[in-house]
Amino acid sequence: MSMQIDFKKELEAASKSMIMIHDPKLLIKLIVRMIVRKLQIKHAAMILYEADRDAYVLSISRGESGIKIPAGFTRFNEESPLIKLFSRKEYKHLTYNRNGIVSEDINRLIWHEMVIKNGNGHEIMDLLHKVNEQMEMLNSVACVPAYYRHKLMVILLLGEKYDESKFSQEELDFFAALASDAAMAIRNAQLFTRLKAQSERNRNLFLQTINVLGSTIEAKDAYTRGHTERVTQYSMAIARQMVENGSEQFDKTFFENLYIAALLHDIGKIAVPESILNKPGRLTEEERRIIQLHPVKGAEIINPLSLPQECYNGILYHHERYDGKGYPEGLDGENVPVSASIIAVADAYDAMTSSRPYRESLAKAEAITEIEKNIGTQFCPLPARAMLELFEKGEA
């Protein structure tokens, strides 16, 4: 292969757009594939420094000939010959001029060390022999390093060319530039991936904490064991069913907000004395009034979180009714936020199908009949019908 100017331009353009690929694995795959396809090289691979693991890893190996080394399998430590050769200052002179190492040069380098150092270059000779072995093992005839802030980041491993010609200095220089771009792009992608993972970890921690927060109420109210979780599951199922039967087009954010609202819908009961919550007999008017404060108390409790309005509404209005006879505000019809009307159905269904201090549980079919009977009075029609559909499908 002679370095064709078109390929060079093409690769330069490609290496530029590399920085917008933020998936390190995909990026490495593209680079290695590009080298093999465009530059008529039989085999190419990349050794990559992974900062998170503080290790050099053979990231991908591609080509038509030679051993196929499983990607991500082979790890190299600081003592590995190629890593040593390219990262230690005392060996820099061996590869600096050529921007890499070519297997044909190794014997000349060894001879040079012997003559110059008068046989005292044993350590270097030994290293070069090992480098040679490692290159053979990795099926590569040229290796080109790249650095980021003086840290060895990448070694491009190049197999033979199809025309079996030698690598020219121009080619090695070009590969060094490419490897350098790749090193930076990969580092960038690694940082991106790490930041993304961190963001997701924090998001999951938040959601899990919401979960724990929601379940605290069950520690107080023995009769609601599992209630929060079931209401959350029913609410999500109702919303999915509403999307499925075409009555709504909820997006991912809606589902996430509904999930949070459902987990926290009863959190305000934290502020209701246990003596009232767990009272076996009939409640007095005053006790009922205190219990009915729980949606407002719940909204107050989550207020410092500045959650989206949808979460807030789901908690504050889950005891509103379609006919306006609910609490705390007596909203009616379409004025009841949809997340609240979904939780209201889920809450009622679970309340009816589990036993409470003041009554036995109903069978599922009876609860469904009860919901059907109250469509348009207590329940908003769309989520209530979705609940009936779920029951018919055997999913509730």
Place this chain on the structure above:
Amino acid sequence: MSMQIDFKKELEAASKSMIMIHDPKLLIKLIVRMIVRKLQIKHAAMILYEADRDAYVLSISRGESGIKIPAGFTRFNEESPLIKLFSRKEYKHLTYNRNGIVSEDINRLIWHEMVIKNGNGHEIMDLLHKVNEQMEMLNSVACVPAYYRHKLMVILLLGEKYDESKFSQEELDFFAALASDAAMAIRNAQLFTRLKAQSERNRNLFLQTINVLGSTIEAKDAYTRGHTERVTQYSMAIARQMVENGSEQFDKTFFENLYIAALLHDIGKIAVPESILNKPGRLTEEERRIIQLHPVKGAEIINPLSLPQECYNGILYHHERYDGKGYPEGLDGENVPVSASIIAVADAYDAMTSSRPYRESLAKAEAITEIEKNIGTQFCPLPARAMLELFEKGEA
């Protein structure tokens, strides 16, 4: 200025390393400064597309001559002449060949439109006049656009050269390449910034939810109003004091874990009946046993969060004593995790200085004397001494 090859190489190298600068503002500053300094141009600025605001903004303006336009001040919409010129397909032919627009060319372009279109190019003529005015206003004699995925991302605004020579095509091509690198680097930096902000938002949401979770206990236990928050503040102050007086070297992560542990130290009381928590008289042995379960219950409650061991320890062991007579495990001396021994001091101090169902509060000085008396028995010496120091400094 003639395009000197050294500057070109230097700029190319610089534009490569741009992608590792993840602060968009700093990046733009560096690019504009580089152009002005290295390329002997009197003035340079950059119009940048900000995806988050869906707007074009004059990001920074730098140079020795001409109007100083405040950075971030001037916004351009899609109807702005330069934006229109570089983003609409129908005007592409006006600037495509030159990779930008140079003010000297504008009259020629207008004339060309008149001749070619036989006077029907009024719209284009009008636009070119307005572009001319805008360039004058922005003190630039050449403007070079850059795109990312066909979206106009950047316009480089170039002032006169110090030698007042015209911009050559080679120079414009070079600036186009530079602008293109800059566009990608800035887009990359913008994505980074957004992802970072999102991660921080999620982290804050998590910490705020922990806060809410910690405060739920106060809804049950009227006598502990504000207790959680004060214990958290004292704990953080004790840890800071321990760092200050040289007895420990806590890192940022330790402080964060201690914060979480302190906020949640009493969360297990959620599982203790209110009748016991708020009992005004003496507790029976059985009632005391139930209350003393709260560290274990607390650790159970937060278990699903998989928080760092330090948080877990702080909650589970905050009632252990230095002499091993605490609960739940009777750990002693250095076996009590340091976060727990800090919370223990903070908790005791706040309990003594606030009133409880079973007794009046002590004065701060009395509480401090009490802590001093119990160093090495109840309290671990290092945090207890830090507490005394805080009191002496008037910080507790």
